Amino acid sequence: MTVLEEVRQKELIRLLNLGNETAFNELYKIYIKPVYKKILFIVKEEEIAEELSQDLFIKIWQKRKEIDPEKSFKSFLYTIAHNLVYDYLRKVARDKQLLNSLMVNAVDYYLHTEEVFQARETQKILTEAIEKLPPQGKQVFTLCKLEGKSYEEVSRLMGITVATVNSHMVKSSRFVKEYLYRNLDADILMTIVVASVLLH
Missing domain, CATH: 1.10.10.10 (Winged helix-like DNA-binding domain superfamily/Winged helix DNA-binding domain)
Structure with missing residues (x-):
């Protein structure tokens, strides 16, 4: 990430903290594809990967006030993704x-x-x-x-x-x-x- 991109992302997080939907949509466009691909690699089913990816961004919106603009948004995002995928794997353990x-x-x-x-x-x-x-x-x-x-x-x-x-x-x-x-x-x-x- 370039310095300019980092500055822009921090600004987007600050706006997201305030409930700005445009900032949320921009972050969604940046991260949805790479996140989806990684989740799909683990769960192997497109429908499940899509559902978990959408759940992830619902969580991001719900936790928007907790996100620190000075810390890595990517790490925050993938921590939540990790928890969602892990919970899914725990559920399918019955199968x-x-x-x-x-x-x-x-x-x-x-x-x-x-x-x-x-x-x-x-x-x-x-x-x-x-x-x-x-x-x-x-x-x-x-x-x-x-x-x-x-x-x-x-x-x-x-x-x-x-x-x-x-x-x-x-x-x-x-x-x-x-x-x-x-x-x-x-x-x-x-x-x-x-x-x-x-x-x-």
């Missing part, structure tokens, strides 16, 4: 098949974000999963995922082909994903996954 589908997709995404390596809740289980990998798969996964090396770099370091590196990563990622899914508490997983999707 085990749907929840399993959502969570498997979420873990797959989660493995591609930095949070998986930073969250204390997952570090122990992630370490356990990596330790259970075959020696070469463990080395490849560690070099690529934990050290951020490219497949080409790992290929040169280990004296194996890029295709072999890729094969190890596919198998290792699948194992780690399944291990996290089986061993991580569902509530913790939902909270971290929703946060990592919405805040990226």
Whole structure:
């Protein structure tokens, strides 16, 4: 966001605090599409994503007096979005098949974000999963995922082909994903996954 955009947004928030509908509509136009896309990524259903997105902006209007123009509006917005999506996931937990589908997709995404390596809740289980990998798969996964090396770099370091590196990563990622899914508490997983999707 440029300095000019930041100044404009602060002015919009000040007007929103006063109940200005034009300011609200402008903020809606700026944020509705990116928010909708992130919510859709998690819930996988357009109708649900649309409903949650609309609920989000209803909440924004209801809480308009609480929004601080000097603080990040985006953070405020995504905090409410996080709570709405989390509540939705809690409700669908009664539908085990749907929840399993959502969570498997979420873990797959989660493995591609930095949070998986930073969250204390997952570090122990992630370490356990990596330790259970075959020696070469463990080395490849560690070099690529934990050290951020490219497949080409790992290929040169280990004296194996890029295709072999890729094969190890596919198998290792699948194992780690399944291990996290089986061993991580569902509530913790939902909270971290929703946060990592919405805040990226």
